[in-house]
Amino acid sequence: MDIFSRNTKFWGDEKQKILANSSILIAGVGGLGCAVAEILVRAGIGKLILIDNDIIEISNLNRQILFDQNDIGKPKVDVAKYKLKAINPELKVEVFKKDVSELTNLHLPHFEGIADCLDNYESRFILNDALKDNQFLVHGGVKNDFGQITTIKNEVTQDLKQIFGEQNDEVEPGIIPQTVITIGSLITHEIINNLFDKPLLLNKLLIVELSDFSVFKINLKK
Amino acid sequence: MIKIKFYSLLRLFLEQKEVDIDANNISVLNLLQNISEKTNKNLLDAIANNGILIPGTIILLNGRNIHHLEKMDTIVKNGDKIDIFPPGGGG
Numbered sequence: 001m002d003i004f005s006r007n008t009k010f011w012g013d014e015k016q017k018i019l020a021n022s023s024i025l026i027a028g029v030g031g032l033g034c035a036v037a038e039i040l041v042r043a044g045i046g047k048l049i050l051i052d053n054d055i056i057e058i059s060n061l062n063r064q065i066l067f068d069q070n071d072i073g074k075p076k077v078d079v080a081k082y083k084l085k086a087i088n089p090e091l092k093v094e095v096f097k098k099d100v101s102e103l104t105n106l107h108l109p110h111f112e113g114i115a116d117c118l119d120n121y122e123s124r125f126i127l128n129d130a131l132k133d134n135q136f137l138v139h140g141g142v143k144n145d146f147g148q149i150t151t152i153k154n155e156v157t158q159d160l161k162q163i164f165g166e167q168n169d170e171v172e173p174g175i176i177p178q179t180v181i182t183i184g185s186l187i188t189h190e191i192i193n194n195l196f197d198k199p200l201l202l203n204k205l206l207i208v209e210l211s212d213f214s215v216f217k218i219n220l221k222k
Numbered sequence: 223m224i225k226i227k228f229y230s231l232l233r234l235f236l237e238q239k240e241v242d243i244d245a246n247n248i249s250v251l252n253l254l255q256n257i258s259e260k261t262n263k264n265l266l267d268a269i270a271n272n273g274i275l276i277p278g279t280i281i282l283l284n285g286r287n288i289h290h291l292e293k294m295d296t297i298v299k300n301g302d303k304i305d306i307f308p309p310g311g312g313g
Contacts, residue, residue: 032313119313143310146230158286164309165289168277173312180313203285207229207307216229218305221285 003088004044015196016044022195023047023092023111027100027127029076030054031063031175032140033117035184036191038066040115041084043192047092048084049111050077053099063177099123103130113194115187116140121160121167128152128160136194138201140187143173145210147183150220151190151201158220163205179210224298226257229307232279235268236261246300250281250288253298269306270294279308 008016022045026033029052037048056064056071056079066083067076077095085091096106100123114137118124124139131137137152139160152159186208193199205218227240236257243256251273254266269279273294281288282305288296298304 028313030313117313119311121311140313141310142312143308144231147310148307162290163280163287165280165287166277167309167311169311170278173310175312183310205307209230209233211230211234216227218227218282218307219285220282 003042007044011196018195019044019192020046023049023109024113024115024191025049025051025108025111026115026117027051027103027123028117028119029064029066029080030060030117030119031177031180032142032184032187033115034064034066034080035181036115036117036140036188037080037084038087039185039188040191041087041091043188044088045091047094047109047111049094049096049108050080051096051098051100051103051106052076052080053097063175063180065177065181100127103127111135113137113191115191116160117184117187120169121164122169124164125159125161131159136199138187138190138194140183142175142179142183143170145176145179147179147208149183149186149190149201149206149208150204151194151199153199153202157203157222163220182210183208223300224253224302224304226253226304226306229305230310231308232265232269232306236263236265245298247297249294250283250296250298250304251294253304254294269308279306281306 026037029050054076056067066080071079075097077097081093081095116139133154140149190201203220207216224243258265
């Protein structure tokens with residue numbers, strides 16, 4: 001028995017090895033980033049690269065599941081690293097206490113894909129520009145009781161700017177924990193789909209609405 | 223027939239998931255006016271200001287954002303599919 005014995009009963013040793021040999025960059029360690037990071041670690045990801053410039057505040061605790069009262073005032077990336085390694089001590093984690101606007105100046109290690117867990121579109125467009133041809137980006141965004149997810153690949157899909165166009169970033173929109181954790185789970189599932197070379201949301205925008213449990217897929221055209 | 227689907231806040235505002243408009247070669251602006259009349263809810267005022275789309279709502283014509291086409295002057299034809307969605311920006 002090991003941490004992942006129940007995973008391998010479902011998807012087998014080979015896929016578990018793919019995860020163990022994979023690295024994901026998580027941009028934004030807020031509500032979505034915490035959920036994505038924790039689920040990826042429990043799925044068996046080998047390495048995470050975390051980028052976030054913020055410190056933990058009391059208003060984060062409704063949804064940012066890696067943090068608690070003892071963490072207030074501490075950098076998110078440092079606390080996240082500690083909590084994630086407590087789940088799997090063999091996990092490799094590199095942290096960058098930086099804003100995404102500084103991404104191009106950072107010497108980042110190799111990674112297969114990006115989890116867009118940011119909270120504004122200006123930063124998302126910068127993040128998308130850093131995507132290389134052999135990488136994927138899984139975008140997620142939430143508000144109130146709904147959210148959306150899609151996979152971005154250069155030359156295969158539209159980029160985030162093409163899909164979302166002009167956006168006014170709302171300062172601190174309403175977000176409830178069940179929305180962010182649901183969307184975070186689905187982002188993680190699509191990241192794993194990508195790592196297994198079977199993405200389901202290329203050129204599709206998945207919209208999940210908790211208000212009446214509706215799920216929609218909008219076809220996007222490259 | 224032009225098929226228009228609404229999501230999240232707009233679906234709640236209009237109290238319906240989709241509307242069919244019998245039209246051909248009309249602008250998005252005219253289409254929104256038609257939707258407002260048909261639904262008896264002022265969709266146009268909810269998502270546009272003086273005929274210009276307020277950032278925060280995306281209108282997809284056959285899977286492409288009209289922001290990168292001719293914006294509200296984009297021509298919609300019989301058989302086209304329109305999706306209108308205010309995406310979540312938070313994380």
